[in-house]
Amino acid sequence: MNFFEHQAQAHRESKKLLFLFLLAVIAIVLAVNGTLALLWIWMKGQYGTGIYTYPRGFFLTNTAVTLLFIGGGMLFEMSRLKDGGDAVARMAGGRLVQPDSRDIQERRLLNIVEEMALAAGMACPRVYVMDEEDAINAFAAGYHQNEAVVAVTRGTLSRLSRDELQGVIAHEFSHILNGDMRMNIKLIGVLFGIQMLAGFGQHMMEWGARFGGGRSRDEKGPSIQLVLFVFGFALFVIGYIGIFFGRLIKSAVSRQREFLADASAVQFTRNPDGIGGALRKIGGLTRSNKCGSRIKNPNAEQLSHMFLGAARPNLLSGLFATHPPLSERLQRLYGRNVELLDASELPPEMELDAQSAMMGFAGGAGAGSTPSSSASLTLSPLAFHPEFGYQASGITSAANDLPQSPVVKPTESTVKIPTEIVQAARDSKAASALVYALLLDRKDPASFQIQLSILRQAVAQQCALVSLLHEATEKMAGSMRLPVLDLAMPALKLLDSDQRQQLLGISARLIAADQKVSQAEFVLQTVLQRRLSPHAGRDVGVKYQGLIHLQKETALLISLMATTEFSAELAPQAFMKSVNSMPELGLQATQFSTRDQVDFFEVKQALDKFQQLAPLAKPFLIRLMLKASDLTLSADGADLLRSVCAALDAPVPDIVSASYTDLPLH
Known part of the structure; x- marks a missing residue:
């Protein structure tokens, strides 16, 4: 099954999600009305009125208030998540890793993400680290692949080798490319809505315990404290209907997708011991703490369907498990039973591979730094998108309706991106200068002078850097322009909204300097607008079916x-x-x-x-x-x-x- 089929499947599963959501809402509304009817009878009996007729509009009011709670909660949560993957990463306690980070573990992680993004031909995702989480886990989030983020726990960085970390990132890239992320974010909002009553009921019980104690005006009736507690307890129990359906939905949606992502990770990296080793270490860590992928963050339950491994011990197995059993995942990867691995933190000498992956940053770009070699990059772009009809390394297309072509073989020669461009792409201010450098055109001296004049007026402090980077881009192959822009995306997204608008505005003026738009300029401007405009990270619905x-x-x-x-x-x-x-x-x-x-x-x-x-x-x-x-x-x-x-x-x-x-x- 290819990328687009997975996108369509995600759309179909969104409909299944809607159906289960409606069932949950109906069940909750019926339970609320039934419970409140019984409570009304109980209250009348306690006050000794003996009148059990319901007030006018009793059930209609109950239904309306319940729907308001559910719908309001869902809309509130979806509004909180309008920024997509960044909002989810912050919910999980993630800290944004700066693109130019020099921390060895973080640099290794960033390099792997960059390699994967370049091989897949997509914008480099932003990277988050959950510093408070010592277990091995990760997730990808976002509304679409060019606005995705990847988040990993601190334990993932400290306990996994480079190959294992690469396997984990490949697993998450599968979720990005197969369209799982959009549905996962929608699922967060839906679950929050149908679980609102349980939370409200819990708060009512707390209010009754703290602020109750007075009796009602009818001395024969129950105390206000008891009324609040009973009413809150009833809502809390009813709310568990939402939790039941929420876990049912998560288990139905996410389990099979984990098998696919595991297999895709092997396909991307050509190394089963990458994701396999990470899963074996999760199993090894589980022997000591019961859940080697445990997430301590209070939002873990709400986000459990997004993680690489089960976020909580009670979600490890059974009908409502969000992930397949670890043993089954390993059996599918290796075709046999394998031993679990020790997941102790790696000693410093085991992290030398990270130093060799600094790519010009170890101790700066000067002498003594050890750039990584092309041998460390074993990813094949042809493994990412077989749906377009090409074959690579024995992988055959699953989509016969797309054009066939001869096998595309990578050339032996490699195209290098100059060091100064890589460094600029990882710094937010320098990345802006890099964009301007890509838009300068020396072929037309008159328009080139106009472009320089625009830069002197708008960003005078960056002119020298723009000139330096432009000289470097002139030596670079033309086909590298968009990959360089992909590499710079995490740094460019660090710009605030005003800085982004300034970047887009100056870019438009540079393009218009010669009073015409070339195709190369249009391509760069299209990618910039698509990824940096105010609505870049927002969800986009389907309007046209064909x-x-x-x-x-x-x-x-x-x-x-x-x-x-x-x-x-x-x-x-x-x-x-x-x-x-x-x-x-x-x-x-x-x-x-x-x-x-x-x-x-x-x-x-x-x-x-x-x-x-x-x-x-x-x-x-x-x-x-x-x-x-x-x-x-x-x-x-x-x-x-x-x-x-x-x-x-x-x-x-x-x-x-x-x-x-x-x-x-x-």
Whole structure:
């Protein structure tokens, strides 16, 4: 099953989640009305009135108040989580790791995440560490893959080797790429809503114990303390209906996805002892503390479905377990029973691999630093996205409806990213200068001088750094521009909203300096806007079920790809070859747009609509664009396709991601 099928499956499971949520709400409403009816009768008996008729609108009022609690709680929690993965990481007690951190353990973690992101052709996720958690655990969170965060416990950093840590991160990247994260965040809000009554009931019992004690005006009646306690206890018991359904939903949604993520981690890293070793150490640690993946944070129950391992001992097994048994996961990975491993903290001498992974940062970038070699990067981009029809290392595509191509083999030569660019990409202020450097154009002396003038007026203090970085980018292969931007994303996201707006505004002015927008400029601006705009991390719903609803926009994207890859004479033929491969769309030759007719503002509007496309419809657009390129992508064509994938929150096709294989960050 491929990425898009998993996205669609997540959408279907969201419907199942909605159905179970409605069942939970109905059960809670019935229980509330039944309980309050009995309490009303009890109260009347205690006060000796002997009248058991209910007030007008009694059940309607109970139902309305209950729904208000559930709906209000869900909306409140979803509002708290509007920032996506960052909000979830903070809920779990996570601390944001600075992209330029020089802590050995954190640097090793950041390097692994960077390697994985470059190999997958996606924006580098932000990284959090849960400092108070000594167990081995991790999770990924966010509404879509280009705005994801990865969080790990302190125990994960101190107890796992580099290979094991890489396996854990690969496991979390599977959740990112398979679309699990969006549903997981929605699940947090749903669970909070249906469990609101239990919390409110608990508070009422506490209020009764603290502030009760007085009797009602009828001396024969019960004390206010008893009334509050009984009413609170009833709500607390009813609230457990929500907890029951919540655990049922979590166990139904997350268990099978853990098997998939384990298998994907092996596929990504080509090393079963990576994720396997981490799971074996969780088992070894469990022998000493009953749950080697235990999370102490008070929100652990609410977030339990997101973690690598069971967050609480009572969630290890049984009907409501959020994760499959550890022994079963290991059996599937190794095909046999394996021994558990000791999970003691690694001594300093065992962390020498981290020092070799400092990538120019150990003791600064000067002498004595030991950059990592390309041998440490064993990830294959072709292992990430087999759905596009390519094969690598014996892995066969599962999607037969996408175009087939010869096996794409990485070249033996490696393309190096200069040290100064890597360092700038990891610093928020320098990363802004790096963006400006990527947009400078020396080929047009007049517009170049205008660009320099814009920078002197807007960010005079950064001009020298921009010039230095521009010289470095001029020596870099053109195909490295977007990977460098991906690498800089965690640092750029450290900018506050005003600084982001300034960056986007200055970038737009630099692009407009020559009164025209080139395709390279459009690609960079599209990626920047998609990832740094005020609504970049927000959830985007499905509005269009298929390309048939976006014929004009589809024709425009196919035309743009055809004119990028072919001359004016051959581009119409490439366009027709693409549209003829999907005749059900009904596209005609008259819908072809020449290079002069392509308006990049219209392309931007088209990408905004394609972002709202149903998951299973997205690969068809990518397929059509690949067909229009005749599977022989130039650097410009690859960048165009990367920007489209960024706009669609879709994985980069193998033929593109293979261009970025084995990138040592020297």
